[in-house]
Amino acid sequence: MGRKQGELALDVGSLLYGGAELKGLSEVAKMGRMTRAERLAKYAAEGLEPKFAENWALPDVGQGHHAFIRQSDLLPKFLGGGPFPREILDHSLNVLKPVGFDKGQQNVLHFKVDEDFFGGRLPKWVGQRGWSGKRMGLTKYGELGRNWHGRPIAARELGLGLVELGLLGDFGDMLTDEEGE
Amino acid sequence: MGGVTVRRWAEFASDLPEDQIEDEHDIVQYGGKSVAEAIHAVLEGLGCAMEPVTYAHEHGWQFSFRYKERGLWCQVTLIEEYLVVVDDRTFFGKALGYHPAYQEIMTKLARALAEHPRFSNVRWYFDHQVHSGEPGAKEPVAAA
Numbered sequence: 001m002g003r004k005q006g007e008l009a010l011d012v013g014s015l016l017y018g019g020a021e022l023k024g025l026s027e028v029a030k031m032g033r034m035t036r037a038e039r040l041a042k043y044a045a046e047g048l049e050p051k052f053a054e055n056w057a058l059p060d061v062g063q064g065h066h067a068f069i070r071q072s073d074l075l076p077k078f079l080g081g082g083p084f085p086r087e088i089l090d091h092s093l094n095v096l097k098p099v100g101f102d103k104g105q106q107n108v109l110h111f112k113v114d115e116d117f118f119g120g121r122l123p124k125w126v127g128q129r130g131w132s133g134k135r136m137g138l139t140k141y142g143e144l145g146r147n148w149h150g151r152p153i154a155a156r157e158l159g160l161g162l163v164e165l166g167l168l169g170d171f172g173d174m175l176t177d178e179e180g181e
Numbered sequence: 182m183g184g185v186t187v188r189r190w191a192e193f194a195s196d197l198p199e200d201q202i203e204d205e206h207d208i209v210q211y212g213g214k215s216v217a218e219a220i221h222a223v224l225e226g227l228g229c230a231m232e233p234v235t236y237a238h239e240h241g242w243q244f245s246f247r248y249k250e251r252g253l254w255c256q257v258t259l260i261e262e263y264l265v266v267v268d269d270r271t272f273f274g275k276a277l278g279y280h281p282a283y284q285e286i287m288t289k290l291a292r293a294l295a296e297h298p299r300f301s302n303v304r305w306y307f308d309h310q311v312h313s314g315e316p317g318a319k320e321p322v323a324a325a
Contacts, residue, residue: 058207063238071237072254072270074245083235103207110239116268118311119260120239121212123203130260134312 025156032100039102048104051126056104063090064097065110065117067150092154099153108133112141113150187279187287188305188321191265195219197299199259210236212259217242219300220255220265223293227286229253245270251282262302264311279322287321295319 034042036057043053069084088094096113097106110117111133119132133140141149197219201212217234221244225231232245241258252271258264267290269283294303304317 055207061207071235071240072243072245072256074232074252083232107239115308116256116266117240118258118264120241121201121208121259123206123208132260132312 025153028098028153029100031105032098034100034102039104043104049126049128052122052128052131053104055122055126056102056107058103060097060101060103060106062097062103062106062110064095064106064152065114065150066094067096067113067152067155068094070116093152093158094155096150096152107131108138109149111138113146115140115146184325185279185284186307186323186325187284188307188310188318188323189266189268189287190306190308190311191267191291191294191303191321192262192306192311192317193265193294193303194262194301195299196301201259211238211241213241213257213263216259216263216265216300217244217255217257219297220257220290220294221246223297224248224255224286224290227289227293229286248286249282251280251286253283253286284322291319291321 039057040053043056044050048056066089069089071083071089073084074081075084083089096109098109101109107120111119118134119130121130122128140146195216197215199212200210200214201208202210214234214236221231221234224246228248230247234242234244237243237256240256243254243256245252245254247253251269253267254270255265255267267287269280271280291303291305294300303319305319305321306313306315306317310317
């Protein structure tokens with residue numbers, strides 16, 4: 001009986017917290033599955049020039065946003081003080097790069113979650129030198145928003161599991177201990 | 182340490198090569214390498230201990246360096262002009278106020294960039310001022 005109550009608390013937690021997280025992840029996945037025509041139509045509706053839209057609708061081949069360990073971070077002195085190994089830096093738990101995102105989706109997300117990223121150049125055939133998130137009317141998240149929305153997808157998935165199985169699981173067990181006997 | 186503000190962003194033009202590499206579809210390597218190397222040389226001349234310039238993809242080019250044992254970092258991004266950030270990445274660095282070494286090297290760097298023959302129209306900005314249309318300041322460090 002106690003076990004059942006613990007499981008129930010876990011499921012309720014899933015709906016309250018994990019439900020919102022899953023909805024967010026589902027939205028991200030949906031964005032990644034858009035067709036090229038849908039992407040071009042979206043950028044046209046947002047007012048991008050056709051060639052700019054064409055460039056932003058290309059698949060994203062960038063390195064993504066390094067969330068926890070930044071490229072500029074150096075190892076502590078006692079570990080040599082040099083750059084972090086790429087295996088750690090580019091691990092899926094450290095990089096926000098949703099599957100299927102085009103250049104524009106990744107650029108917008110990157111702009112919003114990275115305090116050191118304000119825009120970039122465009123290839124010459126676009127006919128526009130560069131893009132600036134600020135000048136396009138985008139806004140950056142504050143510190144809390146950066147940490148929340150900047151989490152890599154793998155970390156979100158892992159975080160979801162940890163919350164369910166850890167905090168809520170423990171909470172469920174506590175309820176069981178107090179009421180289930 | 183207190184009572185001072187630091188604009189960590191600079192924007193300017195340069196006649197150095199842009200170094201952007203493109204294929205028929207898109208950018209293969211983002212520009213800004215020559216400017217990053219020029220700033221790297223300036224900081225080395227100012228007595229900083231330098232790490233090499235490395236490619237940072239969408240972010241452009243970057244390097245870490247030390248001034249009076251303080252760990253600092255510089256990033257160069259080519260957008261319309263060059264957008265450069267120089268930051269104190271030391272843990273708790275900003276929570277304790279801007280370190281004197283950071284203030285000192287920012288002041289020296291600003292003077293060197295303003296006098297550099299390959300750079301022009303150097304303006305310094307706070308984070309919220311970048312690409313806001315504000316004119317920017319001539320000096321990064323000022324009394325709060």
